[in-house]
Amino acid sequence: MDYAARTSVEVAGIASMATRQILARLATQFERDTGCRAAITSVGGVEAARRVQAGEAFDFVVLASDAIDRLAAEGCVDALSRVDIARSHVAIAVAAGAPLPDVRSEDAVRDAILRVGRIGYSTGPSGTHLKRLFARWGIADAIASRIVQAPPGVPVGTLIANGDVELGFQQLSELLHVPGIDIVGPLPPAIQIVTVFSAATCRAMREHQATARFLAFLASPRADDVKREYGMEPA
Template structure:
């Protein structure tokens, strides 16, 4: 009887996933992609058994950290320039780069009815502060400056600009009331597909260069099955559903 029970336990154990097959991957993620990445990481871990360790920041600062030896294995940037640069510098695996999302820029205020659908708020309402992400390190900040230039307002609002270190801090400036309005990522405002509070103008795509957000397998992730699995998962239909739900266009 004991021998039969032992055989049963051995056979049952053979059907369980082997812990040795699971691995972890350290991922550097652009701040604008915080909310969707938390969802994707949770589903990735559930579906694959691998663990995703996430670190968030502006793409420019993440680039500096990677250059200085940070242990990141995958980069999810807010642009295409930084991943291309890392690839060229040998810090990324050649041929691994792809666009995982195209971002949407929004002029937003926490106040209901404050921002109109043509951005006339920028010229017809008094405001003390307009928040943008640092255009030197954050692609959404660069897109904001391009939008202001397209509107002919880059010079006139210059004295009222306040810069966030990244898009997450820019959002906080507006949400806290320290700035009446600001340019943020649509993904920061959505809840179940709707802008959850305040008022917003979705900036037409033609007003700034496309915010193509590229993923890259970094040199430190070469040979890590969890790193490649994460990149594969990011290109799956499951991830695309999440990306769309947060206001991005998947590539």
């Protein structure tokens, strides 16, 4: 890709909160290299998809791959433009200084959930995964009164730091660098879920060439170090 030709064009995107820090850093790097600014709105994933469906003026969207697939099926994004950007794992956190529970196995995680007070998870893919686990373990009804689901766009780490929950689950990228919490570790392999985050151009896209360049940059090796710094792996 030729980064020598600089431009003052701006592209507009919308994304879920999980990729907020990564995209902010990469947008800065892209602007420095090309002169093209990427303005990215980060909101809850459900809200981001709704706004793309409504035809808001975004050039691109970054969401979990299954959400991108649904938007493509509805004709809201161009399926041929899709690029996979990063792979993300779910992690577990507690308040800073709190005892760290054993999370080395599926049984250990289940036992920790049964022993703890309030449990927090998000409205995103990690939250959906946790609800399925609770149902599979047969504990959904027993812990229902202790579940706190973070409102869209609110990090689970904030709920932990504020004392609203004692044990929280979310994408590692969203728990990293949150003050007032300690990350216990990832979900163990037997119950881990890997979410692939993808980007695609929107039906309402205006800046075709610049948007294509930005999405290619997001999927390129030049972006890999930033993804790792914020708890994800290149896709």
